[in-house]
Amino acid sequence: MLLDLFYSLRKARLPVSVTEYLTLLEALDRQVVAGSLDDFYFLCRSALIKDERLFDRFDQVFSAYFKGRELSLQELFGIDDLTRIPEEWLRRQAERYLSDEERQQIESLGGFDELMKALQDRLREQQEAHHGGNKYIGTGGTSPFGAYGYNPEGVRFGQDNGRHGRAVKVWERREFRNLDGSVELGTRNIKLALRQLRRFARTGAAEELDLDGTIGATARNAGMLDLQLVPERRNATKLLLFLDVGGSMQPFVSICEELFSAARSEFKHLEHFYFHNCIYENVWTDNRTRHSARIPTTQILHTYSADYRVIFVGDATMSPYEILMPGGSVEHWNEEAGAIWMQRLLTAYPHAMWLNPQAESRWPLVPSIMLLHKLMSGRMAPVTLEGLERGIRMLRQASSTPPAMSSVTDNGR
Amino acid sequence: MRFSGTDSYIATTDLTMAVNAAIVLQRPLLIKGEPGTGKTQLAVEVARALDRPLIEWHVKSTSKARQGLYEYDAVARLRDSQLGDARVHDIANYIIKGKLWEAFEAEVQPVLLIDEIDKADIEFPNDLLQELDKMEFYVYETRQTVRARHRPIIIITSNNEKELPDAFLRRCFFHFIRFPDEAVMAEIVRVHFPGLKKRLLQEAMASFFELRELPGLKKKPSTSELLDWIKLLVADDIPPEALRDPDTQKAVPKLYGALLKNEQDMQLFERLVFLNRRGK
Numbered sequence: 044m045l046l047d048l049f050y051s052l053r054k055a056r057l058p059v060s061v062t063e064y065l066t067l068l069e070a071l072d073r074q075v076v077a078g079s080l081d082d083f084y085f086l087c088r089s090a091l092i093k094d095e096r097l098f099d100r101f102d103q104v105f106s107a108y109f110k111g112r113e114l115s116l117q118e119l120f121g122i123d124d125l126t127r128i129p130e131e132w133l134r135r136q137a138e139r140y141l142s143d144e145e146r147q148q149i150e151s152l153g154g155f156d157e158l159m160k161a162l163q164d165r166l167r168e169q170q171e172a173h174h175g176g177n178k179y180i181g182t183g184g185t186s187p188f189g190a191y192g193y194n195p196e197g198v199r200f201g202q203d204n205g206r207h208g209r210a211v212k213v214w215e216r217r218e219f220r221n222l223d224g225s226v227e228l229g230t231r232n233i234k235l236a237l238r239q240l241r242r243f244a245r246t247g248a249a250e251e252l253d254l255d256g257t258i259g260a261t262a263r264n265a266g267m268l269d270l271q272l273v274p275e276r277r278n279a280t281k282l283l284l285f286l287d288v289g290g291s292m293q294p295f296v297s298i299c300e301e302l303f304s305a306a307r308s309e310f311k312h313l314e315h316f317y318f319h320n321c322i323y324e325n326v327w328t329d330n331r332t333r334h335s336a337r338i339p340t341t342q343i344l345h346t347y348s349a350d351y352r353v354i355f356v357g358d359a360t361m362s363p364y365e366i367l368m369p370g371g372s373v374e375h376w377n378e379e380a381g382a383i384w385m386q387r388l389l390t391a392y393p394h395a396m397w398l399n400p401q402a403e404s405r406w407p408l409v410p411s412i413m414l415l416h417k418l419m420s421g422r423m424a425p426v427t428l429e430g431l432e433r434g435i436r437m438l439r440q441a442s443s444t445p446p447a448m449s450s451v452t453d454n455g456r
Numbered sequence: 457m458r459f460s461g462t463d464s465y466i467a468t469t470d471l472t473m474a475v476n477a478a479i480v481l482q483r484p485l486l487i488k489g490e491p492g493t494g495k496t497q498l499a500v501e502v503a504r505a506l507d508r509p510l511i512e513w514h515v516k517s518t519s520k521a522r523q524g525l526y527e528y529d530a531v532a533r534l535r536d537s538q539l540g541d542a543r544v545h546d547i548a549n550y551i552i553k554g555k556l557w558e559a560f561e562a563e564v565q566p567v568l569l570i571d572e573i574d575k576a577d578i579e580f581p582n583d584l585l586q587e588l589d590k591m592e593f594y595v596y597e598t599r600q601t602v603r604a605r606h607r608p609i610i611i612i613t614s615n616n617e618k619e620l621p622d623a624f625l626r627r628c629f630f631h632f633i634r635f636p637d638e639a640v641m642a643e644i645v646r647v648h649f650p651g652l653k654k655r656l657l658q659e660a661m662a663s664f665f666e667l668r669e670l671p672g673l674k675k676k677p678s679t680s681e682l683l684d685w686i687k688l689l690v691a692d693d694i695p696p697e698a699l700r701d702p703d704t705q706k707a708v709p710k711l712y713g714a715l716l717k718n719e720q721d722m723q724l725f726e727r728l729v730f731l732n733r734r735g736k
Contacts, residue, residue, distance in 0.1 A: 063626055066481060066629075075476060085470040089631055258531075
């Protein structure tokens with residue numbers, strides 16, 4: 044029976060292994076859980092799922108699996124004697140015997156918000172300790188507030204051990220939704236992802252004692268000390284960052300800021316340039332002086348060597364003319380089409396990728412995104428944690444020459 | 457032998473479940489969570505609750521898995537040999553025991569904390585797999601096998617700076633300490649400051665959670681910061697009203713320095729307070 048759960052988890056592409064499944068069985072065998080379904084849920088999660096980003100998916104599978112299955116919990120734990128029947132199951136039974144009137148009363152307070160508002164009011168009204176009854180906060184009774192009572196929507200106070208469990212089950216609350224890997228990321232996450240780009244190399248002056256080398260050399264030197272020094276290990280990755288600014292990028296400013304600040308602290312060799320919509324003959328490094336202090340794109344091509352990695356950040360959302368046509372730029376008259384400049388950059392820097400803050404599902408709907416996607420030979424990733432990791436992988440492998448202009452335009456239409 | 461929190465540490469049901477499962481099945485327990493939610497503290501409290509010695513191994517970016525087992529101090533031996541010291545003839549004199557060895561040798565089953573395992577090199581956890589699984593390792597220099605007398609209770613914390621290898625994860629129980637909700641937080645404050653006035657607690661909690669909700673904060677204050685802050689409030693004998701009153705100019709910088717650790721956050725907060733005042 045538990046095997047079904049195991050396979051539904053695998054089907055949801057959760058990385059649960061046989062070892063972990065056996066650990067879970069062993070834990071059940073050693074009676075780590077007292078018998079409530081909540082405990083069982085916590086145990087499963089702790090034994091099977093090792094990444095908080097997957098908790099939400101686990102909750103969903105668990106919830107789907109146990110919906111309407113409470114009665115077979117007995118089977119699940121493989122027990123016969125009644126004393127060990129899970130508490131949850133008993134609770135369900137008890138609920139069955141509540142009269143309709145009682146049910147109605149309980150439902151009468153409406154949703155959760157209602158409940159919290161009522162709670163505040165009650166707190167104001169109530170002055171002394173209260174036990175029993177069905178309105179005020181205390182113990183026993185059927186008021187929604189207090190401990191050791193019954194109300195499916197209840198709010199519980201200071202009760203150490205769940206008596207009825209909770210109204211909304213833990214796994215149904217989906218509290219870990221925010222941690223899902225496909226959501227957008229903060230500076231810290233970005234740094235982590237960027238760290239995969241690190242390539243350590245020993246460069247510069249030799250100033251660190253090479254212990255192994257020293258010992259080896261000393262041994263060869265018949266025991267007389269022979270000190271060996273090596274340069275310190277440094278992150279040798281070099282990065283060029285091209286950031287789209289203005290216009291349609293406005294909603295993504297904060298995420299780009301985060302990306303930028305993470306990248307800046309992570310790489311020693313980082314140069315950044317701004318562009319608008321598409322790369323043309325000029326870029327700039329300071330947005331305040333963007334019209335006066337421009338840097339010719341050719342200068343970049345000549346300054347930075349081919350071992351630089353290139354990351355473009357932009358939503359790539361524009362008119363296709365801005366990419367394909369000379370003079371297509373919305374800001375100035377460009378002699379050559381944006382696509383040609385893109386191709387020049389991509390030829391000069393084989394390691395490149397495009398980060399697009401637009402949701403990936405929207406890409407096929409925007410012709411200009413698909414155009415750039417083709418220009419980049421598919422090396423475009425969304426700005427999510429998963430997307431960034433994917434992008435970094437694309438960046439690691441050098442690409443062949445960018446596709447010819449004609450093939451891009453033909454398919455783009 | 458069950459762990460259920462201590463008088464100074466509030467453990468939620470799911471946390472105690474994970475700890476107990478790890479203890480019963482003798483598997484390492486991996487703990488993750490926001491900074492300041494008591495990951496490291498957990499090991500201290502488990503050791504205290506179960507009355508076991510605590511062995512702490514704080515991992516740094518330069519830590520190697522070997523250092524947890526033992527280190528061979530070749531340089532000391534080299535020096536001794538050049539000075540003609542008699543110690544040099546026994547290699548065992550230059551074997552320095554690591555934390556793991558210490559834990560394996562302990563008289564009673566200890567609690568071993570491997571703190572911030574993600575700080576170390578990516579291969580670090582993999583290098584410890586065999587040792588944590590079999591609870592034994594081999595010392596090449598002296599040709600002896602060190603076996604654990606009692607399998608230690610192992611608690612490992614991680615700050616998510618690196619992905620841990622799958623093979624390592626498969627052998628652990630895992631728990632993610634969530635940021636406590638208000639009820640649990642009130643409980644936590646209560647065990648740390650039993651005599652705290654109710655009004656002050658309410659006001660402090662309200663401002664604290666309000667502050668956490670502030671959009672655009674770079675670093676949200678967490679449990680340890682709240683506790684520090686309340687300590688300050690109590691030490692200065694600040695009346696509860698002062699926290700609510702936006703006009704108490706003197707209160708702002710002193711009090712919130714404990715909660716906000718970043719100058720941009722501080723500026724953001726001051727700006728909001730300022731706007732708030734003007735609005736009144």
